[in-house]
Amino acid sequence: MPIPLVNSIASWFLKKRIHQMELFIKYPNEVQNELLRNLISKARNTEFGKKYHFNEIDTYEKFRERVPIQNYEGYEAVIERSRLGESNILWPTPIKWFAKSSGTTNAKSKFIPVSQESLEDCHYAAGKDLLCIYLNNNPQSQLFTGKSLRLGGSKELYQENGTSYGDLSAILIDNMPFWAEFSSTPSNEVSLMHDWEYKMQAIVNETIKEKVSSLAGVPSWMLVLLNNVLETTGNQNLFEVWPQLEVYFHGGVSFEPYASQYQKILPKEDFRFYEIYNASEGFFACQDHNDTKDLLLMLDYGIFYEFIPMEDYGTTEEKAIPLSEVEIGKNYAVVITTNAGLWRYKIGDTVRFTDIDPYRIKVSGRTKHHINVFGEELIIENAETALKKVCLVTNCEIIDYTVAPIFMEGKEKGAHEWIIEFKTPPRDFDNFQKQLDLALQEVNSDYEAKRYNNMTLNMPKIHQARKDLFYDWLKKNNKVGGQHKVPRLSNSRTYIEELLELS
Numbered sequence: 001m002p003i004p005l006v007n008s009i010a011s012w013f014l015k016k017r018i019h020q021m022e023l024f025i026k027y028p029n030e031v032q033n034e035l036l037r038n039l040i041s042k043a044r045n046t047e048f049g050k051k052y053h054f055n056e057i058d059t060y061e062k063f064r065e066r067v068p069i070q071n072y073e074g075y076e077a078v079i080e081r082s083r084l085g086e087s088n089i090l091w092p093t094p095i096k097w098f099a100k101s102s103g104t105t106n107a108k109s110k111f112i113p114v115s116q117e118s119l120e121d122c123h124y125a126a127g128k129d130l131l132c133i134y135l136n137n138n139p140q141s142q143l144f145t146g147k148s149l150r151l152g153g154s155k156e157l158y159q160e161n162g163t164s165y166g167d168l169s170a171i172l173i174d175n176m177p178f179w180a181e182f183s184s185t186p187s188n189e190v191s192l193m194h195d196w197e198y199k200m201q202a203i204v205n206e207t208i209k210e211k212v213s214s215l216a217g218v219p220s221w222m223l224v225l226l227n228n229v230l231e232t233t234g235n236q237n238l239f240e241v242w243p244q245l246e247v248y249f250h251g252g253v254s255f256e257p258y259a260s261q262y263q264k265i266l267p268k269e270d271f272r273f274y275e276i277y278n279a280s281e282g283f284f285a286c287q288d289h290n291d292t293k294d295l296l297l298m299l300d301y302g303i304f305y306e307f308i309p310m311e312d313y314g315t316t317e318e319k320a321i322p323l324s325e326v327e328i329g330k331n332y333a334v335v336i337t338t339n340a341g342l343w344r345y346k347i348g349d350t351v352r353f354t355d356i357d358p359y360r361i362k363v364s365g366r367t368k369h370h371i372n373v374f375g376e377e378l379i380i381e382n383a384e385t386a387l388k389k390v391c392l393v394t395n396c397e398i399i400d401y402t403v404a405p406i407f408m409e410g411k412e413k414g415a416h417e418w419i420i421e422f423k424t425p426p427r428d429f430d431n432f433q434k435q436l437d438l439a440l441q442e443v444n445s446d447y448e449a450k451r452y453n454n455m456t457l458n459m460p461k462i463h464q465a466r467k468d469l470f471y472d473w474l475k476k477n478n479k480v481g482g483q484h485k486v487p488r489l490s491n492s493r494t495y496i497e498e499l500l501e502l503s
Contacts, residue, residue: 017132024299025358029324036060036304039337047089048078048324048343049416060322064306069320069335069344072110079111085161090341091115097175099168099280099378101446109445111165112280115340122301122339126276126283129298132251132478133288135276138246146213146244147185151203168280185210196455204228205329212242218252218412219262220374220456226265227411237265251276253375254460256493277363281347282314282338294360300322302339307332310350313367320344328353332445333367364484367490373405374414376447376455378440386439393433397423400470404496406461419499421465433462466503473499 017149025033034387040063044054052066068074075090082095092112093303098111114123130391135141152169164171186206193199208229215222226238248262248271255262255275262273275296277285282303285295291460297305306320310331320335334349336342351361366372367461369380389399408413418436426432437460441448450457471484487495 013447017129020134020300021129021132025296028299029322031299032304033060034106034325035300035302036063036337039302039304039339043092043341044089044093045088048341064320067344069306069308069346071103071346075311075342075345079113082113083111083163083165085163088147090218090343091339095341096163097171098163099171100165101168101280102227110280112168113342114168114171114280117302118282118338119172119175119342121301122282123168123278125301126278126286126298130274130276130286130492133286134272137290138272139289141246142244143180143184143213143246146211147183148214149186149207149210149212150184150191151215151217151225185212196449196452200225200228200455201232204232208241210232210242211244211494213244213246215245215250217250218375218406219250219255219258220253220450222248222250222435223258223261223408224413224456230265231411237267239266239383245271247272247274248274250377251278253372260406261410267362267487276360277361279347279349281336281342281345282340284334284336294354294362295325297359297361299359300426305333306337306344307351308335308346310367323359326353326356326359328356331364360411363490368488370492371403371405371416371489373407373491374450376444376450376457378403378416378444378447378489382440382444382447383489385443386436389439389494390435391436394426394428395424396426396432399423400465400486402470402486402489402495402499405491406458407493411455413454413456413458413501416460417493417496418460419465419469419496419503420462421467421469427460429464436460436462463500463503465499469499469502473502476502 037058040049040054040057043049049055057063057066063168070461076248078089080097087094087229093115095113095115097114099114101110101112131143135143137321150169150173152167152173158165164174168176171190173188176188190202190206191198192502193202203225215226217225229238229241230236233241238245245266249267250273255273270395272290274293275287275293276283283298283301284303285297287294299305305323307323307326308318308320310333314334326332329352331350331352334347334351336345336347338345348366350364350367352364353360354360366379371378383401383403387401391398400420401420403416403418405416408414437451440460447457474486490496
């Protein structure tokens with residue numbers, strides 16, 4: 001079939017979705033309320049539905065009153081039962097897949113249920129919508145003249161008790177219809193390779209022979225791949241490899257630290273960058289205009305949204321509100337109810353609304369201290385657990401510490417930079433550094449994946465702080481005493497640069 005005809009048919013099919021999107025944009029609260037009623041009705045005979053008397057819940061107020069808000073620890077036991085093959089616990093249809101993601105306070109890894117409904121009505125629907133939005137904004141696009149270079153996760157799918165688990169990207173690739181592979185590269189076989197060292201080069205070898213028109217993946221990993229492409233081909237920029245390349249769909253971690261590096265290897269003013277906001281729990285929002293940083297909240301993917309004002313988060317005043325009550329500019333923790341059986345679940349993200357007609361957001365951070373520059377999702381509990389273990393092993397004591405990213409620069413890999421003030425320093429500093437790295441890998445599977453063979457993250461860099469460095473920094477910033485604390489983990493280098501200057 002001639003390419004212009006393919007473009008016309010695809011554009012016609014995808015643009016039909018624009019009219020459906022206009023419905024939830026015009027009637028957002030009605031769409032969300034109907035969605036909640038449908039979720040409750042469908043799950044009323046599940047174990048969870050019977051426990052909370054779903055058959056008696058007919059309003060949002062009753063739902064909010066009866067069903068508790070929980071984090072992963074609250075669901076871990078019943079999710080584990082589902083993984084062992086039990087059904088009809090949280091959701092009526094069988095849960096065959098579990099997306100493995102980074103750990104929580106008590107677990108190295110989380111296993112997020114993925115239902116057939118969430119696959120079809122959320123994740124795959126979002127992929128189609130992203131193309132629909134992009135084509136609607138760029139009618140001259142030649143996207144279908146080439147393939148999409150997709151960069152998925154590092155894990156294979158593992159079979160256990162009749163269920164499967166692995167990276168969400170691996171689950172999505174493994175369940176895609178056979179025809180989808182024709183429009184994507186690399187092949188499923190290469191995409192699902194387990195060993196990243198071999199996988200990266202295999203992707204390079206396969207994709208440089210293809211006509212690639214779009215990119216899709218996490219910025220940190222994608223940058224490693226694209227630098228390998230340039231190194232292998234000897235080219236200066238990616239348009240010398242793929243002349244028809246026109247857009248990069250990115251998400252997972254902040255794009256800002258990598259923006260300048262991408263502009264160097266993609267030196268065209270009309271090249272498009274489109275941001276998405278998704279996670280193992282679902283696909284939530286996407287950029288719906290060229291050259292904007294606001295994301296349209298997608299309201300008909302089988303996800304009901306609630307929000308906790310961050311000024312109340314973790315206090316006795318904590319209370320979730322529906323979408324209809326949010327305010328522009330305020331910071332909220334996100335709570336979701338999904339068509340995979342997560343009920344009033346804290347995903348750990350915070351967002352800020354930039355508009356309410358329609359509802360547009362910016363991802364503002366996490367509810368806990370964290371570093372997620374490279375997709376490692378290192379949270380403060382990981383750091384504290386690892387430090388406690390290493391201090392016991394190396395017989396040392398720590399007074400204070402902070403951690404920040406070392407951003408990728410050219411072919412240089414990223415890393416974490418630590419400043420630690422010791423009460424009793426380790427006798428062997430090199431061994432302390434090695435043991436800390438290993439301990440972090442033990443408690444956080446995503447950090448472990450990024451450290452594998454130094455593929456994305458190098459060994460952490462550790463400075464031994466002089467006596468009273470952190471106190472002096474607090475004093476300089478008028479933050480001595482009270483509730484002021486040294487920031488433990490940060491996605492920026494602001495604090496660590498100030499501390500290094502005082503060293």
